[in-house]
Amino acid sequence: MRSCDVLIVGGGPAGSTAAWQLRRAGVDVLVLDRERFPRLKLCAGWITPEVVRDLDIDLEAYPHRLLTFPRLRVHLGRLHVPVACVQHSIRRFEFDAWLLERSGAPFEQHNVRRIARDGDGFVIDDAFRCRWLIGAGGTRCPVYRTLFRELNPRASELQIVTLEHEIQYDWQDSDCHLWFFAHGLPGYSWYVPKEQGWLNVGVGGIAERLKRGGQDIRQHWAHLTAMLEGRLAPGARYDPSGYSYYLRGRVDVVSRDHAFITGDAAGLATRDLGEGIGPAIRSGLRAAQAIVAGEPYRLEDVTGASVGSIARSMFGRATRASVFSGRRQTPGGGPAHGLRHRDQ
C-alpha cells in the first residue's frame, strides 16, 4: 500500500492548485486522476485576471495558447453591449496538464472508487493510505459522494446542462461573445476564440427550468449554431458533447475530519455565469493553506458571482491592460500542435 500525507483526488484546476501549494511547503502529496493528462475537459476556457494572479502566471511565459480580450461582447435581445474588461481564453486540454506538471506533485492514473476511514486518516481502494484527503474530482467526486453528500446535498434547481464543442476554426472576430436568454434559454450561449485558430462555442442553461418550459438544450444549440453560421463562424462543423455541473448554492460543510472538498466537488461555480475555474483554484489554495498552517478551511474569499470580478476588471482596466497587453490577439490560422479536439 502506498502512503502519503495528503492525497488529492482529481488533477483539474482545484487539485493541481492544492498540489502546487502543498509541494511548495514541502508536503508529501500524491495526485490521483482517472484520466491520463493531457485530458479533455469540456469548458469554454475563459479565465479572469484573478485566476492569473492566484496562479502567479507570467502570461508572457505561458507556453500554450492564450488570448487576451480587451472587452466582452454581451448580447441581450436587441441590446448589444461591448463591456470593456480584460479577460483571457486558454484551452483546458493544455492549461490543466501544464498546471498539473508545474505543481511538481507525483501523479498516478487511478479511478477512485472506495474511500474508507483508517484511524485519523483514509484508505483508498485498499491501495493508498493518507492522513489528509482533498476531494477535487469535479461534479462526480468520490470524496464528495462518500463523505459530504448527506451533509451538503446539491440543490437540483442549481444544476446546469451544457453542450459545447472546441474546434479548429480560422475565426476572424477575436472578441468573446455572450448571448443571454436568447429564445428563452434560462442561461447563455458563448463564442470564445482561442489563440492560433481554435474556437469554443456552447450553450448552458438551468436544467429544471428547461424541463419546465418543455425545452431541450439541443434546440438552443441549433439556434446558436444557425446564428453563428450566418454571422461569426460560417462553414464551421460541430459535434457537440454534453456535461452537467452545479452553480453555487449554500455551501455548508466543506471539511471534516482531515477531508476537504474543493471546486466543482463543492459546487462552487458562480451563480451568475457558471464560472468555475477561478473558484476551483481559490478553494484549492485555501485547502492547502488549511493543511499547511493548520487554519480552518474557509471559502469566504471564493467569489460566488462573476459580475463583481468583471466590474473590478472594468475599473482597473487601464493598469491591467498594460500588464496583460503583451499577448497579441492573433486571428485564426491553424494550430501549432495540430491536435484535433476529438482525438484528445
Ligand SMILES: Cc1cc2nc3c(=O)[nH]c(=O)nc-3n(C[C@H](O)[C@H](O)[C@H](O)COP(=O)(O)OP(=O)(O)OC[C@H]3O[C@@H](n4cnc5c(N)ncnc54)[C@H](O)[C@@H]3O)c2cc1C
Ligand atoms: C461546457 C462548460 C463550459 C465551461 N466554461 C467555463 C469557463 O469558460 N470558465 C470557467 O471559469 N468555468 C467554466 N466551466 C466550469 C469549469 O469547467 C469547472 O468549474 C472547473 O473545471 C472545475 O474544476 P475542478 O478542478 O473542480 O474539476 P474538474 O476540472 O472537473 O477536474 C476534476 C478531475 O477529477 C477527475 N476525477 C473525477 N472522478 C474521479 C475519480 N473517481 N477518480 C479519480 N479522478 C477522478 C477528473 O478526471 C478530472 O480530471 C465550464 C463548464 C462546462 C461544463
